[in-house]
Amino acid sequence: MLKRIASVALIAAVTFSSSFAGDKINGAGASFPAPLYYDWAFNYKKDTKNSVNYQSIGSGGGIKQITERIVDFGASDKPLKTKNLTEAKLLQFPAVIGSIVIAFNVEGIADETLKLSNSVVADIFAGKITKWNDAAIAADNKGLKLPNQEIIVVHRSDGSGTTYNFTYYLSGSSENWKNSYGTGKAVDWACGIGGKGNEGVANLVKQTPFSIGYIENAYKEKNNLSAAVLKTASGKWVVANEENFKAAAKYANWTKEDNFYAMLALQPGDNSYPIVAATFILLPVEKADTNKQIIAFYDYAFKTGDESAKKLGYIALPEDTKKMIREYWTANIK
Secondary structure, three states: OHHHHHHHHHHHHHOOOOOHHHOOOEEEEOOOOHHHHHHHHHHHHHHHOOOOEEEEOOHHHHHHHHHOOOOOEEEEOOOOOHHHHHHHOEEEEEEEEEEEEEEEEOOOOOOOOOEOOHHHHHHHHOOOOOEOOOHHHHOOOOOOOOOOOEOEEEEEOOOOHHHHHHHHHHHHHOHHHHHHOOOOOOOOOOOOEEEOHHHHHHHHHHHOOOEEEEEEHHHHHHOOOEEOEEEOOOOOEEOOOHHHHHHHHOOOOOOOOOOOOOOOOOOOOOOOOOOEEEEEEEEEOOOHHHHHHHHHHHHHHHHHOHHHHHHOOOEOOOHHHHHHHHHHHHHHOO
16 A cells, blocks of 8 residues: 555656646645645546646645645645635635654664653653653653663754644643744754655654654654654543544534634543644635636545545544535635
8 A cells, every 4th residue: 555655646746737627726735634635636637537736845835825826725734713814815624634643763662662741742852851761751661671862853844734733732731842932833943853844754753763753644654653652631641543533533623614723632532642633725715716626626535535534544524524614615615
């Protein structure tokens, strides 16, 4: 399956020129959902002969390019509030739910064995915990052989919705992080090395011994990386798996009136994985004809793409949410 994902990504990255009315449908933005969008676009072209070009450039780039009308649609893991959407004359709806995992590369420590409390994760990325055998890590990992090695932090180098959701989680987990760094698509990192896109961070973690980074779960699966066990908001240990992602996602409280604005990190519940996030599509209000082509693609994906989402480690939107999105399209795209 991983070989197929890679080939789909390559094809999608090169071109998906549209035969719909002779025009190309071009989108750009978040790397978080890119593997899934490539898969959806591959199947869409196969089934309808119509295609979509999507470039994984980060949420910051996606917001900028759609605001400047460089592309037909933008994609962002950071949802925009109604005020910002109104100012930029944009519409917004969620496309899929994903999760951010803490990937690490430490020889001898397997996937789903390393426990990192949320406050410890914050202290690692703030540069307060610098060694793998630090007492704060060791306290939760009795029986694991933790090396006396420097932790190499890997973070995003570009404006990123993944970073926005990750730092939102850190701000909710640590007063020090909240007061010193806060939440944003880009922050003034205390330490570490930067990679562009989820792809760049995943590659750096894979290639760098004793490293740790935050990536969307699909990139963890694609690169066969190991992920830490984290704590729910209620203090229970949870692994990064579909069941625990769904446990958090069910708390999403979207409304059409708020243009589906919602943050999904640190939801209640003993099984709710703490870093779950939705990813969003941004459309220009004034381009009704192009918007109809774009929503035709996402309507197709909503009808046929749930299995692809599951295979790639995402959570498909609930049917009642899809119904709400279709009502939003009807009301706003004439």
